[in-house]
Amino acid sequence: DGGITQSPKYLFRKEGQNVTLSCEQNLNHDAMYWYRQDPGQGLRLIYYSQIVNDFQKGDIAEGYSVSREKKESFPLTVTSAQKNPTAFYLCASSSAGNTNEKLFFGSGTQLSVL
């Protein structure tokens, strides 16, 4: 079955630690996105990538980093510079030609601070 796989489902971060969230898709989509979801708020865009080896900052990129070395993979690193990392993180993808349209989302990763 085609889809987007995010792992792990739950992740805990210690003070000063970097953590990496995994996102893999087998939909052959060119564009991939990372969103942050906080309770009672809409989804906010962290980073997006429209093609391999290229990515752009979204609205809340500070304290995060990404890479796009393969079409299928778009990992997100939450660095120690992100002072309020506790949130639900969602990865999404869409096919070329309709960027931002018909996004497919993964099941998310809940990140908490110990």
Place this chain on the structure above:
Amino acid sequence: GENVEQHPSTLSVQEGDSAVIKCTYSDSASNYFPWYKQELGKGPQLIIDIRSNVGEKKDQRIAVTLNKTAKHFSLHITETQPEDSAVYFCAANDYKLSFGAGTTVTVRA
């Protein structure tokens, strides 16, 4: 940038009744308006979308209407069922998607 406001934040309806969620947007350049449904512990799923050159779109029990002049669009769910209970997000797209804060819909049996 685009600003999307969504109302109400919570909505409780009796099974079989209709549910309506309204969103307003600020950027007249926005041309694509999707609605996503998010069930507990899962990622959002696209349920219906509409482009700015269309005033209304329907898919079985759900419909979306768009008023470009007033810059608002609405989701209508008819004959609600328990499986319609979820959080619904609207969004507007100018050069990127901007999401509303979400509406938690509860369908009472």
